[in-house]
Amino acid sequence: PWCPVTDMAGVDKLHPTFRGLVENLLNGSSTFIRGGNIDVCDCATGDIEVQSEQSDCDRFCLNVPYCGSVLRWHVLFDSQHPKFPPDIVLDASDSSFCPVLTDISSLTEWDPSDENSLRLVVYELLELFRKHQLHVAEQIDHIKFNTEFLLESDHYCRFDVHVKRREGSEDNVRVKLYIQLPVAFSSLPAYLTSDSLGDDQAILAVTFYSSDAAHVTPKLKFSPSLERALGSITNIRIPRWGDEFGSCLMDYVPEVCKRIEDKFEEISAAYGKRKELVSVFLSHFGSSLIEYDAERFSRMTFLLSYQGFQCLVHIDISPVYPRDAPVFTLQSLYHELNNQPYHMMYQDHQWYSSSLTPEDTVAKTKSVHKES
Amino acid sequence: MYKFMLPCLPVDLFSCSKPRSMLSLSKMAVDMFVKVKSRIDSRHQVALVALQNTAEWVCDFTSDPFRICDTLSSLQSQPTADEFDLSELLRVINDHVILPEVPDITLPPPYTVRVILIYGRSSCVPSIQSTECREAFSRLTQSPYFFLDVLYIHEISSDSNNCENILDALYHLDLRLANYCLEASQHTVKIFNLMGSLLAHPLQRPFQDERKPWRVC
Numbered sequence: 314p315w316c317p318v319t320d321m322a323g324v325d326k327l328h329p330t331f332r333g334l335v336e337n338l339l340n341g342s343s344t345f346i347r348g349g350n351i352d353v354c355d356c357a358t359g360d361i362e363v364q365s366e367q368s369d370c371d372r373f374c375l376n377v378p379y380c381g382s383v384l385r386w387h388v389l390f391d392s393q394h395p396k397f398p399p400d401i402v403l404d405a406s407d408s409s410f411c412p413v414l415t416d417i418s419s420l421t422e423w424d425p426s427d428e429n430s431l432r433l434v435v436y437e438l439l440e441l442f443r444k445h446q447l448h449v450a451e452q453i454d455h456i457k458f459n460t461e462f463l464l465e466s467d468h469y470c471r472f473d474v475h476v477k478r479r480e481g482s483e484d485n486v487r488v489k490l491y492i493q494l495p496v497a498f499s500s501l502p503a504y505l506t507s508d509s510l511g512d513d514q515a516i517l518a519v520t521f522y523s524s525d526a527a528h529v530t531p532k533l534k535f536s537p538s539l540e541r542a543l544g545s546i547t548n549i550r551i552p553r554w555g556d557e558f559g560s561c562l563m564d565y566v567p568e569v570c571k572r573i574e575d576k577f578e579e580i581s582a583a584y585g586k587r588k589e590l591v592s593v594f595l596s597h598f599g600s601s602l603i604e605y606d607a608e609r610f611s612r613m614t615f616l617l618s619y620q621g622f623q624c625l626v627h628i629d630i631s632p633v634y635p636r637d638a639p640v641f642t643l644q645s646l647y648h649e650l651n652n653q654p655y656h657m658m659y660q661d662h663q664w665y666s667s668s669l670t671p672e673d674t675v676a677k678t679k680s681v682h683k684e685s
Numbered sequence: 686m687y688k689f690m691l692p693c694l695p696v697d698l699f700s701c702s703k704p705r706s707m708l709s710l711s712k713m714a715v716d717m718f719v720k721v722k723s724r725i726d727s728r729h730q731v732a733l734v735a736l737q738n739t740a741e742w743v744c745d746f747t748s749d750p751f752r753i754c755d756t757l758s759s760l761q762s763q764p765t766a767d768e769f770d771l772s773e774l775l776r777v778i779n780d781h782v783i784l785p786e787v788p789d790i791t792l793p794p795p796y797t798v799r800v801i802l803i804y805g806r807s808s809c810v811p812s813i814q815s816t817e818c819r820e821a822f823s824r825l826t827q828s829p830y831f832f833l834d835v836l837y838i839h840e841i842s843s844d845s846n847n848c849e850n851i852l853d854a855l856y857h858l859d860l861r862l863a864n865y866c867l868e869a870s871q872h873t874v875k876i877f878n879l880m881g882s883l884l885a886h887p888l889q890r891p892f893q894d895e896r897k898p899w900r901v902c
Contacts, residue, residue, distance in 0.1 A: 598899045599891060600891045600895055600896055600897040601896070601897055601898045601899040602885060602889055602890060602891070603725070603881075603884045603885045603886070603890075604725050604726070604884070604885065604886040604889055605889060606726075607793070607889070612725075614725050614884075615898075615899050616881055616882065616884075616885075616898040616899065617898060617899050617900075618898035618899065618900050619900075621874070622874065622878075623877075623878045623881050623898055625721065625881065625884070626899070627724075627725070644721065644724070646717060646721075646877045646878065646880070646881045647717075647874070647877050649717075652751075653720060654717060654720055654721055654724070
C-alpha cells in the first residue's frame, strides 16, 4: 500500500529550534519522494535531564518511502549545540550504502539559519542512495538494459530502483523499479484532484524476481486521493508482462501511459457529457430547481407539480452516462414509508438510447413523466 | 458545497382552535424537510432552535436527520406571549454560527448558512428590539453566504388578527432580496408544498417571484 500521508503529530515533540526544519522537510518531500510521504517518529532527547514526553526532543527517526519499502534514517541533533549539523544514522538493513561525508555538501556546508537545510540533506542522501542502488542493479544485465532506457528517456527518467538479495544467496534477487509516469492530471475534472493539492503521482512498480527476468510483476499505483477519486485501480487494465507489449520497459511503459491517458480522457469526456445534460435540464426547468451537484454533475432535483400537488424528481446520472440512462426517482412531499419519504424509482428505460442528445433526453423525460 | 440549515420552530402555535395539530403539522413538515435534504446530499447539516419567549438551541448541527426528528418529536407546545422579540433568536444564531470567509467571491464557499424561521402567530408582530442585535443582524445579512427564509403559517386574515402587519414585518427582514418569505393559512398541502420550495439550495434557486414548479400536464 501507499505509504502513510504526512503525519505532523511527531513534530510537536521536537525542540523549537528543529521544528521548522522538520516541517519544511515534511511539507516539501512530495517533490522528490515517489510513492508516499516521509513521516517522523521515535522522537527522543539526548539530554538525560529532559524527559522525552516534553517538547524538547532533538533526535528522531525519519521513515522514508522508497520503492515500496521504508528506509529508517535516524537524525540526531544536539539541543546543546543547535547550530551544528545533525548526525544521520542510516538504515542498518543496507550496510553496503556508506556515503562519504565530504560528498554530502548540504552537511559539510550546513546553514543553521536556512529552514531548507534538513530537506536538502535528506534529498541529497536519497539521491546518493538512488545512485548506489542503480549501480548495484546494473550489475544484472537485463536490469541494466531496462534502466539505461529509462535514464536516456526524457519522459521516464524519474525512477527509483531497489535491489534486495536474500542473505547468502547470489541468485535469489528481487529488483524493484518505481517509475513515476509523466501523466497529465490536469486533464481530469477539478473535483478529482482538488484534495491532493498538486501532489498526485502515478507510479508503475515493476518487480523482477530472479536474476534472469523470468518472473516479472508490474503494478500500477496512484496517490491515495487520486485512487479514491478514480475508484479501484483495476479499472485501468495494464497489459500482462511478456504479452503483445513485450518484455522490456521500452515497450511496456509507453503502453501503460497510453492506457492511463485513455482512461483520463474517458473520465473527462463523461464529465463533460454529464455537465451538458445538467445544463440542458436547467435551461428547461431552472425555475423549479431544488438542487444540483455543481461539482460532479451527478444528480439534480426538481420540484414537480401535478394538479395542485407537488413532488420531487431526483435525476441521478451515472459516471458512464450516456452509456447508462439517467435514473429518475419520484419522491413524495406528503407521505412516508418505513420512516423515509415515499419514493418510486423509474426503471423502465425503453425510451432511452445512448445516442440521444441531451435535448432529446429532456424531451423524452417530459413525455415519460406525463404518462406516469 | 453543502449547507448548514437552521429551522426555527415555534412551540407556541396557539393561534387556532387546534393548536397542537398546527405544531404537529409544522413538525411533520420539518421532518420531511430534513429527511429529503439528507437524501439530496448527506453532507447537509441541520440544527434546531425552539422559539418561545426566548430562543433555545435544542439540537446542534448534525447530518443525521433522525436526531433532528427525535428532538422535534420531544418539543411540547407552550403558552403564547404577547410580543415576540427576534433579538433572542439572533443572539442564539450569533453564538452558534460561524460564517465562511472566502477571499475570492467568484469561488464557491465551503458552506452556506440558512435560517428557516417558521412563524405561527397571527396577532403578535415580530420585531428586533435590541439595537445590538439589529446591528448583528445587519452584519449577518451582509454576508452573501447567510440566508433567512421565512414560512409564515397563520389564521385567515381578519380584523381580529394582525396577519397583514406580521407578514409585512417578516418581508422586511429580507434586506438583500435573496431570501424566501412564504405564507400559508393553515392549509396542510400548501404548507408541505411551501416546505418543498424551501428545499431549494439558496445559491442555486431562482428568486422567489421566479420560482415555478415543473408542471406535468
